[in-house]
Amino acid sequence: MDQFTLNLLVVGATFALYIGIAIWARAGSTSEFYAAGRGVHPVTNGMATAADWMSAASFISMAGLIAFTGYDNSSFLMGWTGGYVLLALLLAPYLRKFGKFTVPEFIGDRFYSSTARMVAVICLIVASVTYVIGQMTGVGVAFSRFLEVDVSTGLFIGAAVVFCYAVLGGMKGVTYTQVAQYCVLITAYTIPAVFISLQLTGNPIPGLGLFGEHTASGEPLLAKLDQVVQDLGFNSYTGHHADTFNMLLFTISLMIGTAGLPHVIMRFFTVPKVADARWSAGWTLVFIALLYLTAPAVGAMARLNLIDTVYPNGPQAEALMYEERPDWMKNWEVTGLLKFEDKNGDGQIQWYNDKSEGFAATATANGWQGSELSVNRDILVLANPEIAQLPGWVIAVVAAGGLAAALSTAAGLLLAISSAVSHDLFKGQLTPNMSEKAELLTARISMAVAIGVATYLGLNPPGFAAQTVALAFGLAAASIFPALMMGIFSKRVNNTGAVAGMLTGLIVTLVYIFLHKGWFFIPGTNSFSDADPLLGTIKSTSFGAIGAALNFTVAIVVSRATEEPPQEIQDLVESVRIPKGAGAAVDH
Amino acid sequence: MSDNSDNNGYWAANIRLVKICLVIWALVSFGFGILLRPLLSGIPVGGTDLGFWFAQQGSILVFLALIFFYAWRMNSLDKEYGVEE
Numbered sequence: 001m002d003q004f005t006l007n008l009l010v011v012g013a014t015f016a017l018y019i020g021i022a023i024w025a026r027a028g029s030t031s032e033f034y035a036a037g038r039g040v041h042p043v044t045n046g047m048a049t050a051a052d053w054m055s056a057a058s059f060i061s062m063a064g065l066i067a068f069t070g071y072d073n074s075s076f077l078m079g080w081t082g083g084y085v086l087l088a089l090l091l092a093p094y095l096r097k098f099g100k101f102t103v104p105e106f107i108g109d110r111f112y113s114s115t116a117r118m119v120a121v122i123c124l125i126v127a128s129v130t131y132v133i134g135q136m137t138g139v140g141v142a143f144s145r146f147l148e149v150d151v152s153t154g155l156f157i158g159a160a161v162v163f164c165y166a167v168l169g170g171m172k173g174v175t176y177t178q179v180a181q182y183c184v185l186i187t188a189y190t191i192p193a194v195f196i197s198l199q200l201t202g203n204p205i206p207g208l209g210l211f212g213e214h215t216a217s218g219e220p221l222l223a224k225l226d227q228v229v230q231d232l233g234f235n236s237y238t239g240h241h242a243d244t245f246n247m248l249l250f251t252i253s254l255m256i257g258t259a260g261l262p263h264v265i266m267r268f269f270t271v272p273k274v275a276d277a278r279w280s281a282g283w284t285l286v287f288i289a290l291l292y293l294t295a296p297a298v299g300a301m302a303r304l305n306l307i308d309t310v311y312p313n314g315p316q317a318e319a320l321m322y323e324e325r326p327d328w329m330k331n332w333e334v335t336g337l338l339k340f341e342d343k344n345g346d347g348q349i350q351w352y353n354d355k356s357e358g359f360a361a362t363a364t365a366n367g368w369q370g371s372e373l374s375v376n377r378d379i380l381v382l383a384n385p386e387i388a389q390l391p392g393w394v395i396a397v398v399a400a401g402g403l404a405a406a407l408s409t410a411a412g413l414l415l416a417i418s419s420a421v422s423h424d425l426f427k428g429q430l431t432p433n434m435s436e437k438a439e440l441l442t443a444r445i446s447m448a449v450a451i452g453v454a455t456y457l458g459l460n461p462p463g464f465a466a467q468t469v470a471l472a473f474g475l476a477a478a479s480i481f482p483a484l485m486m487g488i489f490s491k492r493v494n495n496t497g498a499v500a501g502m503l504t505g506l507i508v509t510l511v512y513i514f515l516h517k518g519w520f521f522i523p524g525t526n527s528f529s530d531a532d533p534l535l536g537t538i539k540s541t542s543f544g545a546i547g548a549a550l551n552f553t554v555a556i557v558v559s560r561a562t563e564e565p566p567q568e569i570q571d572l573v574e575s576v577r578i579p580k581g582a583g584a585a586v587d588h
Numbered sequence: 589m590s591d592n593s594d595n596n597g598y599w600a601a602n603i604r605l606v607k608i609c610l611v612i613w614a615l616v617s618f619g620f621g622i623l624l625r626p627l628l629s630g631i632p633v634g635g636t637d638l639g640f641w642f643a644q645q646g647s648i649l650v651f652l653a654l655i656f657f658y659a660w661r662m663n664s665l666d667k668e669y670g671v672e673e
Contacts, residue, residue: 074643078617081648085613088655089606093662207645211634220635238636240625248622255617273673275666278659285655289648296644577599578671 003331003392007146010396011403014184018165018407021177040175042276046283048175049267051182053284054291055131055409056138059185060402061466064380066299067306070229070237074296075251076466079473081285081292082251083258086481088281091259092268094488096277097575097582101269102416103262103480104424110487110576112569113495114429119502121424123479124262126506127472128417129450131261133521134468135410136162136451136458141378141465142402144335151335152459158406159455166411166451167444175270178412181404186290188401192385192394193294196301199388206297214304225304231315232307232352233359237300243537250470253544257473260481263409263416274579302380305387310351310373319348328386337376338383344369377464414447421446462517463541470541471513478505478547486555488577491570493559501555509547516540598669605661609654616642616650 040048058080066073098106103124108117136155139162144154190206197209201221214221226236235241258264267284268277310320322340332338340349344367351373353359382402385394422442427434434442461468479502486493486501493501516533517540518525530539538546564570575581620628625639633641666672 071640071643074621074640077644078621078647081651082613082617085609085651085654089609089658210644211636211641222635222640224635226635238640244622248618251617251622275659275663275672278655278662282652282655282659285652289652292648293645574595577602578595579666579673580671582673 001392003395004146004148006392006396007399010393011146011400014180014400014404017180018177018404021180022165024176040270040272042271042280043283044175044179045267045271045276045280046285047182047287048178049264049280049284050287051178051185051404051408052267052412053264053409054182054185054288054405055469056135056142056402056406057466057469058288058291058295059189059405060138060141060381061378061464061469063295063299063302063384064377065464065466066296067303067380068377069242070235070300071240072242072247075247075254076470077292077296079251079254080258081288083255084281084285084288086255086259087264087268088278088285090485091265091481091488092277092281093274093579094576095265095484096268096271097274097577097579099269099582101266102419102424103265103484104420105428107483107487107498108424108428110569110572111483111493111495111498112565113499116483116495116499116502117424117428119499119506120480120483121420123475123502123506124420125417126510127260127475127479128262128413128420129453130475131469131472132410132413132417132450132454133457133461134465134472135406135413136454137461137468138378138402138465139406139410140458141335141337141376142382142399142406144337145332145379145382146399146403148331148334151337154335155455155458159451159458162407162410162414163448163451165407166414166447178408181408182287184397185401185404185408186287188397188404189291189298189381190294192388192390192398193298193301195390195394196305196384196388197297200301200304206301207293210297210300221304222300225300228304228307228315233356233362234353237303246537246539246542249538249545250542253474253477253542253548254470255477256481256548257470257475257477257544260476260479260484261473262420262476262480263412265484266416266419274582298381298384302384302387305384306375306380307351309387310349319350322347322349325349326386326389328383331386332379332383335379337379339374341372341374343372349373410451414450417450418443418446457521460521460523462521467541471517474513474541474544474547475506475509477544478509478551482548482551482555486552488573490556491573492564493555494562494565496562497555497557497559500558501551501553504554505547505551508550509543512543512547513540594669595671598665598671601665601669602662605658605665609658612650613654617647621647 062076095106100106104117104120107120139158140151140155143158144151193206194204197206198204200214201209201212202215203209203212212221214224217224222238226238229237271277271280349372350368352371354371385398422439426442427439483498483502516526516528516530528534533539620639621643628638631638
């Protein structure tokens, strides 16, 4: 059986499973649609949240970004896991105690203002749509590879599948489907990693293999990697080359963004008790950590394997002849995500850092006229088993895993967007007398619109999947997280303060991003670039941390200058802080 | 009113715990993983140094421990102050 048929079979089988579960658990009432009847066990909820959370960015994109940069991209690892500490300590238990369906509802009630609620809806939609764009980039990469089509075609097919999938079920379907998706994606991620770790280091645990010995050379793996990348003029893998201040801000931004993303917070409304919300955050991180502890090993080992493929006898010897390239390169050439251009006409694939001035002399001496291979970073994880020459079924499972990751998150986000529009915007504000049926219809229409916009923007994404997703985190960090945190930890912050804070955080961050990535992400409309940012070394992906600081400051200053919240709101804050009495607030 | 002061005690204990956890959280990630990495560069770990290990493995493991520790401590504080569900 050829690889294409095998991919189709495995991907088809996993899809049948998800759709089967979605139909079996079809959403009934609106209350079930949003929060799965609040009867989900913490471990189950943790697993579903992990699937929801680990998107195309984590699965498809992140290890590739680490592979090509090394230590400097550790921010993704620390940022996307460290956020759970904030979530568990600062938000999850209190929001569960509060016991409403959505994040804007909490903000609206706590800041006793429908304006605050509307502003929260807008923040949520902006962050979520940006996030979906990143997902669509990943979906495009995954579909283009496994259907062997051009990346734009892959994107359109993927968008259609995501739409059908998200419209089919509500959260209840999604919760159990996501447990299945988690199992598929974690298996798909770990199997090739274990194989490759065994091949390279003899250690079956990738996270240990990373710090183990490279069997072929007898040197430590990372030392070997440092040496071969530097032989090709790249920065050392383990060295710290990026700007420290920007790295710090980027990590903070990802962390607080994690704790401010509505589709993740929503999951903590679904556990039975406040105590369970605390455990559930821990379980979620356990399931996430399984992937995140493996990802740096996947990145480092894939980089080593890739160099080994292009330079079979080491970087000092002759490079691979283009005519003799392995099949995986041919397959990825079809998608347009891997390109070869024979600049010096010798028929060999010279891949090195042609931006390095220090290396230019060596390159000229070798007769190289520029790096001839360009590899899109988002393909690395999907191509990884092929590069390592693993069996066909492993490659098929990885394709299925990548799709599971992208689909589950896209579905979770679409749900957050649709509930914000139908529940908070229409039912809560514009048309309070709406029937349940009309509410569900509005929810579905808003899903369709969101996916249309994301697909259009996904054709010319503002960056690799994980980078686009990082922008979404910056937006969530700057707008939603500070409002939630102050709502719980301060009795003094009032409606005017919260609204002013959220608007400042959102607008300043959004403008900063648009200045660097183009207005509304339309290419060519940017005035600055992340290579030379507007403010010092602060890249647009890191600006969320600054936005959040502004949000906190403005909210506190404005609140001080205006009158304090009414007594009943202060009582509400008191009651949110203690778990007792949480059971009462289930339905409304 | 005794009920209210009990709640205040509970909240103060919670804040204390949160602060301790967040200090450790920042130390292992921003500290050992980024800012203090040069200080840890003398401690070799598998071809690189301890700072690299914290940035790519250690911090995640500490985060996990922190969340479970907090959940366990808070759930017993809930009982101590009689505010559990």
